[in-house]
Amino acid sequence: MAVARSLDSARVRSEGRVQRFLDAGFELLASAESGRDFTVQEVVDRSGQSLRSFYQYFAGKHELLLALFDEAIRSTAERLEEQVAKEHTPLERLQRFVTEYYRMCLPAPKGRASKNNPTPVLAEFCHQLLTAHHEEASRAFVPLVALLEKTLSDAVEVGVVRSTFAGEDVAGGILSTIMFNAAYGSTISGTEPQDPTSAAGEMWEFVSRGIVTEPK
């Protein structure tokens, strides 16, 4: 019937518009030089639409960034899930998660940032979320937390991970450990970043065994 059809077509049309804004946003994020934030006007121009439309579909710049961030996380979680699925034991899957996520969070060396490789702008927005909008931040992180929590609890179940480390709060902690270590570790220490593969290996070494020597 006509009503449904017209609703549908309207929805499709607006989704198309929303999507064009999102695409423009990602393009700008990927092409901007380090740290450079985009302006709403730039998004509008690049998407070939108007300011009017932008504010019709997004309550503000914040909403656009939130949508971009959401999609970035979702996409990252998907990629990780594929990677993890390749391994056969819970411990290997966990290790895979840690090392792969670490790689994804490493700052892009030359510029080719992707949805899985958070750009400085998204990273900074992530901060704003985490400090000022706890609700939204938690919601956005759900896909990642859920995946890691599952991976962790599988490992606990077969006894390769201590049972203390099963909850989602632990998952959150480990995520932040990996993410920020990858992103900022070398900057904080002021040392040159090393080769990603061995760095990821050390990350796993740290997460899995800690820094203290084995008790005799």
Added chain:
Amino acid sequence: MAVARSLDSARVRSEGRVQRFLDAGFELLASAESGRDFTVQEVVDRSGQSLRSFYQYFAGKHELLLALFDEAIRSTAERLEEQVAKEHTPLERLQRFVTEYYRMCLPAPKGRASKNNPTPVLAEFCHQLLTAHHEEASRAFVPLVALLEKTLSDAVEVGVVRSTFAGEDVAGGILSTIMFNAAYGSTISGTEPQDPTSAAGEMWEFVSRGIVTEPK
């Protein structure tokens, strides 16, 4: 001689002015509601000076924030050093460092933020530094990194910490682990923050032993 005296007095006077801007900045940071950034004008007003003077002593708002951040880190490092000095073995000192620093990075529960308890604004500025001004960020973190590195290498020396974990890059990594876990761990996981003491204990448990069960 007159020249030296007048130079001195000029310097003292300007240091007084600079200091007044810094003090005003800290006050605003401490009193602002969560996430609220201050404006240059507010700093100027509160310090009882003029815009003119502000831009005479600071190249821009960025410089003021950098100075505040610097001082916050320095002050944190000092406090930590005192705490650490109370312990008698290298391992205990390390543990003390981890748990105390964790506490300091915990978000202030009711509002009383201090120089040691980074406010959201400073945390966000920290982010900007870390993503866009690596040099300045590294420099600012030196006091903390140095202290932790010293503490770590003492522990390595007596054999309680694996020798892989001696460098400043490791120190940077551990700092970011603690700092961001404290600040964001519970937000990312979407769980309620727990009691600081036990959370700090778990942090140490994680850092020292990792998540994997002891090999049989």
Added chain:
DNA sequence: GGGTCACGATAACAGCATTCTCCAAATCTG
């Protein structure tokens, strides 16, 4: 006492997010 300098008050400017106005084209309704 005249000159220089630091400083306060304040206006001017620029960038950006957001809102508003006007209007034309598309879409719906009867």
Added chain:
DNA sequence: CAGATTTGGAGAATGCTGTTATCGTGACCC
């Protein structure tokens, strides 16, 4: 198909903020 309604384009207007420039005044030095 004709009129009504919605949609969206172009861009001006507003408000906030960081930054710079102007002007005048009082302090300090020779």
